[in-house]
Amino acid sequence: MSLQQSVSPGLQDIRQAIRNNYLADEYEVIHQLIEQAQLSDETRKAISARAADLVRDVRDNAKPTIMEKFLAEYGLTTKEGVALMCLAEALLRVPDNLTIQDLIEDKITSGNWGAHVGKAKSGLINSATLALLMTSNLLKDSERQSVGDTLRKMVKRLGEPVVRTAAGQAMKEMGRQFVLGRTIEEAQDRGKSQEEQGYTYSYDMLGEAARTDADAERYFNAYSDAIDSISKRCEGDVRTNPGISVKLSALLARYEYGQKERVMTELVPRALTLAKKAAAANMGFNIDAEEQDRLDLSLDVIEAILSDEELKGWDGFGVVVQAFAKRASQTLDWLYALSEKFDRRIMVRLVKGAYWDAEIKRAQVMGLDGFPVFTRKACSDVSYLACARQLLGMTDRIYPQFATHNAHSVSAVLELAKDLGRDKFEFQRLHGMGESLHDQVLEDSKVPCRIYAPVGAHKDLLAYLVRRLLENGANSSFVNQIVDTSITPEEIAKDPIDVVMQLGHDISSKAIVPPAKIFGDQRRNSKGWDITDPVTVAEIDAGRNRYKSHQWQGGPVLAVESTSDEVVEVRNPADPEDLVGHITYTSEADIHAAMDAARDGFSQWSAVPAEQRAEMIRKVGDLYEENVHELFALTTREAGKSLLDAVAEIREAVDFAMYYANEGIRYKDDGQARGVMCCISPWNFPLAIFTGQILANLAAGNAVLAKPAEQTSLLAVRAVELMHQAGIPKAAVQLLPGTGATVGSALTSDARVTGVCFTGSTATAQRINKAMAENMAPDAPLVAETGGLNAMIVDSTALPEQVVRDVLASSFQSAGQRCSALRMLYVQEDIAENLLEMLYGAMEELGIGDPWLLSTDVGPVIDENARKKIADHCDKFEQQGKLLKKMSVPEKGRFVSPAVLKVSGIEEMEEEIFGPVLHVATFAAKDIDKVIDAVNAKGYGLTFGIHSRVDRRIEHISSRIKVGNTYVNRNQIGAIVGSQPFGGEGLSGTGPKAGGPQYVRRFIKGEMVEKAAPADAKSVTANKVQKLIDQLAKVDAPVAEGRQQALKPYFGDLPAPLDVGYEEMPGPTGEQNHLSCHARGVVLCLGPDAESAIEQAGTALSQGNKVVVIAPGVEKLLADAIKAGLPVAAVDGLLEPDALLQLNGYEAVTSVAEKPLLKQYRQALAKRDGALLPIITEHKLDQRYVIERHLCIDTTAAGGNASLIASAE
DSSP: OOGGGOOOHHHHHHHHHHHHTTTOOHHHHHHHHHHHHTOOHHHHHHHHHHHHHHHHHHHHHOOOOHHHHHHHHHTTOOHHHHHHHHHHHHHTTOOOHHHHHHHHHHHHSOSOTTOOGGGOSOHHHHHHOOOOTTHHHHSOGGGGGGHHHHHHHHHHHHOHHHHHHHHHHHHHHHHHHHOSBSSHHHHHHHTHHHHHTTEEEEEEEOOOOOSSHHHHHHHHHHHHHHHHHHHTTOOSOTTTSOEEEEOGGGSOTTOSGGGHHHIIIIIHHHHHHHHHHHHHTTOEEEEOOOOGGGHHHHHHHHHHHHTOGGGTTOOOEEEEEETTBTTHHHHHHHHHHHHHHTTOOEEEEEEOOSOHHHHHHHHHHHTOSSOSBOSSHHHHHHHHHHHHHHHHTOTTTEEEEEEOOOHHHHHHHHHHTTTSOTTSOEEEEETTSSHHHHHHHHHHHOOOEEEEEEESOGGGHHHHHHHHHHHHHSTTSHHHHHTOTTSOHHHHTOOHHHHHHHHTTOOSOTTSOOGGGTTOTTSOOOOOOOTTSHHHHHHHHHHHHTTSSOOEEEOOBOSSOOOOOEEEEEEETTEEEEEEEEEEEOOHHHHHHHHHHHHHHHHHHHTSOHHHHHHHHHHHHHHHHHTHHHHHHHHHHHHOOOHHHHHHHHHHHHHHHHHHHHHHHHTTTSOEEOSEEEEEOOSSSTTHHHHHHHHHHHHTTOEEEEEOOGGGHHHHHHHHHHHHHTTOOTTTEEEOOSOIIIIIHHHHTOTTOOEEEEESOHHHHHHHHHHHHHHSOTTOOEEEEOOOOEEEEEOTTSOHHHHHHHHHHHHHGGGGOSTTOEEEEEEEHHHHHHHHHHHHHHHHTOOBSOTTSTTOSBOOOSSHHHHHHHHHHHHHHHHTTOEEEOOOOOSSSSOOOOEEEEOSOGGGOOSOOOSSEEEEEEEOGGGHHHHHHHHHHTOOOSEEEEEOSOHHHHHHHHHHOOOSEEEESSOSOOOOTTTSOBOOOGGGBOOOOBTSTTHHHHTEEOOOOOBOOOTTOOEEOHHHHHHHHHHHTTSOOOOSTTHHHHHHHHHOSOOOOSOSSOEEOOOOTTEEEEEEEEEOSEEEEOOSSHHHHHHHHHHHHHTTOEEEEESTTHHHHTHHHHHTTOSEEEESSEEOTTHHHHOOSOOEEEOOBOHHHHHHHHHHHHHSSSSOOOEEOSTTOGGGGEEEEEEEEETTTTSOOHHHHHTTO
16 A cells, blocks of 8 residues: 555544534633643743833834724724725726716715724715725825825815725735736836845735636636746745745635535645646645635645655745634644654744634534634734744754744744744745834844735735734734724733733623624524534434435324325435325325314413413424424425535524514513414525514414425424424424415415415416415404516626625525525626626536435426426527527436526516526616616515625615515525524515514404494495595605604604614624615505594504595594695595505505404405505504515625724734
8 A cells, every 4th residue: 555545543533633623612722722832921921021122123123004093093083084985996897977976975984984894874984994005195294184184175076086096006006005916017126125135925816706717717726827937036945035925726616525526626626726736836836715614625635736756856845824723733733743754844824814804604504513713812922922933843844834923823823933044934924014024023033034915907906905904903913903002012911811811701892793793692593513514414414314214104292083085205305216205195184183272272382371382492492403304304305405505494494483482571561362273385485485484473372384385394393393392282283284275275264263364476476365364354454475677776886706606596496496596687787798798607516316316406307397388488588599598408407507597678578487597688887777767666675685886876775665674785595593683575565574573463462442333324435535645745754853842732642653763682793784664655544433443543643654534424533634734534424345456555444343344344355466455453553554564784895894804812
């Protein structure tokens, strides 16, 4: 057996340790590191003393760069700087003048200059946090105090073109400051003067990860050319030669754990070609660090490259290790063992680490057990110290490269290495930063220093720049402190071990919320599974493989014996040969028996105290997590979902359990449970929506009859079994699988049912509404969440890489089978060509196939009907020459190609195509309002996406668009319970939002009155009322502030307006989640008596609506209110029920009439086409008079999260 294949046990063991420590306990890791470093008090004192001296010397001799001066002046808190930075960066990309003008207007004249970053409402401004370098080019020092006014005056005085030129100039200045050259030749020329002083260089090609194969090809060629160019200057020792840094994520668009096979077969050969080229020139070749979830993959790639025999004898292969990661020390051990195994000498660059804020956000979003990085800067500093000590003991195999701008770290290295030769290690710094510190060190210690220098066009600068400024603008950063003479040298040079020791056991930062607690102490976050983590994946695979060929048997789950006998096969949509099991459909006899049992179940369950009900509901969530492997397998095999989607599915179901349990307690005194509720759920979220509907009703005290989707009934069987296992009585929740035609119609037209909760198509919701109006009590609630024609607007300031990432997820994840999925993309014409090119390239990278495999991105559609409908739609477009992109898909299984189709706009779309199909149109910047109007005119209102860097544009669009969930600079799928309550308006649903604060209340019956209609009341016709509705169009509703006072003289005490401001919802860092309420519009208040009608009008008006009041005697009673200019119209009499069919321009009806009249009103409403309009019978309940909308903004979209970085100090 050759050496190549022998596995040294050491390597395997260390590798396992690295994997096990992914989310290790911060306290334990740090204390192990302190012990491992074994620094005596004497050494530690010597380091701090040396560091303080160094700070003094640097201050005495410093020639701070423009950047350092600027950071000292502004720190991280100037909104102006950020605004100008965003401006300058976008000016490099934005092609059209109209948008450029909007951008300048937006960034320069936004009135609250000087406000602090964290408080700014704008996601962009919070995130770029780039301070005001530009002002030094634009203003004299004396004017700096009132930057905003000066800028405003300047724009007025000089006009936009001049500001544009100045901004461009400033960006070039920044570019020169931070980028050594636009090409590798220019960079090498500019670097000569530093080389004469004794510095060497490592060149880094600017640009982020590849999104398409064309990107990867371009990066590969850039690296290859750079190596050729640098090699001309290489002679002699690899340590004194210049080198190059390579990002693995630039060499393959899918550099991620789930695509490991492609990484090893496509990326490794590319990287190896480059490494061999570098080796031939005897230059350094450094693999840059990436995010923590790619570490394991990187180690595989590193081992594959280093093991190549052709690289023997070359000492220039290098790896970057990030000290802020909890696994840094084990990673060094592994690299040492690897170089021993292959008998190589390698280089290791030790850095603190980048993208810290992104690591924190990711762990929170994914619900992990902890963080892969330290939450405090002092802990990262201790780790750096311990790793430095470790590396200095490995110099027989490793050439350490200490990359730091921190005097304490530099001094520690010099102190610990005082007995080592000066050729055994080097320092490194970033081009444009830490110059005075390293000039001093080079002069004093003669330890070589290498400059890490970015090379590339200024337009690629943003991501790199924001990173550098975020890290160095933080008040705790050395770059910032060295120029701030109010901080003593001793303070700057203090020992991080002392800082950590003083913290005691409470070592984790209080400001960084652990993932389990992002919703506060009252509700735990659902457990997450990180499917980029080999340990987690191995556990999941071991667990779900037991169910890979299992066959489930299910049927009605009732409180009585079932007599049903119609058995149906269930097959895997990805592989029709895979028999998943059998389901028995519910017979009519069983439906009746279940109904009787449910009424007893209701009396039993509604008597259980809310707290006890909540405990059992939470237990359902716990049991889902305990049985997760079976649920993963079943979700994939029955519903065709990928593991990524299966994880999200189970987490959402658990979130519903935790959230609704608390809501049931919160509303326990607001009324009575309603009775027996029917829940009808869809196949596209067979566990999440199914569970949410049922648990919300159980939390309210109702009994439930649940009809799952035919396609996914086995999952429903397992879910209901687990609900019973959690202690919920069998009669409180029963499952009735079967078709819509039998089970669905029987349940929705049974007078004993007290309400329906439904998710599905708009047409089915309308049918259910008609059946309910005929058969049920007229106040039986229908809560329906239906489809959408969801759009996204992308303007020319958007970052194309982010847009492509978010469009891929929004359109093609779950094979496009989400109500929230993106169907209609509007791209500003100025950027459309390049953006769509990138989108098509990224689509080519998608894995389409068996959803059981980690490498699959797009699985099958649910059944043959769905497949045919989607394929026919695409064929029609293809025949018209309007198919822009499609791909090949597996023959076997229900697969359809992700497709992009060309349309002129949303008006061309007749219905929602429920699959991986994206329609694209372009628009001119001046026509944004026309696009919004077109989307609103369709009448749907579920989700909407905006990608823009112009805050005012974002505000303008989001305030005009009529949808339930708007997402800014992120994807538009995957709403999180209690953080992003989900549900639409218009044709998209009735509200209230699922996972929101009004949902459970809808299933409770509050205080109700019934009034008889006066016998002598004259009937009022449609014509008369239509005129009044039309008149109201001219009257404005009073604004929320001061509304209660304005209404009080006429209506007495009223509820406070819910439509004022917004509620900040909890969630992960780097995201704003705002829930707001909005008036419904015109409400018809139908009495039937004057007193009730006026109460109805008062409550409706209190929430910002306009009212037409129809009841005997109201004209006189409301005369003063009308005279006062309030949005009120009144007519004496009773409205004829059929008038509701003819009238238009109203959004809701309220009445407390007796059941027979109420029923006629409900039936008339049910006959209308279009949106389902509510009949409000709890006439004093404020919630019923508003609709909810949610706005989610990714505040890290411009590259970072300043407020978070500041909190790690």
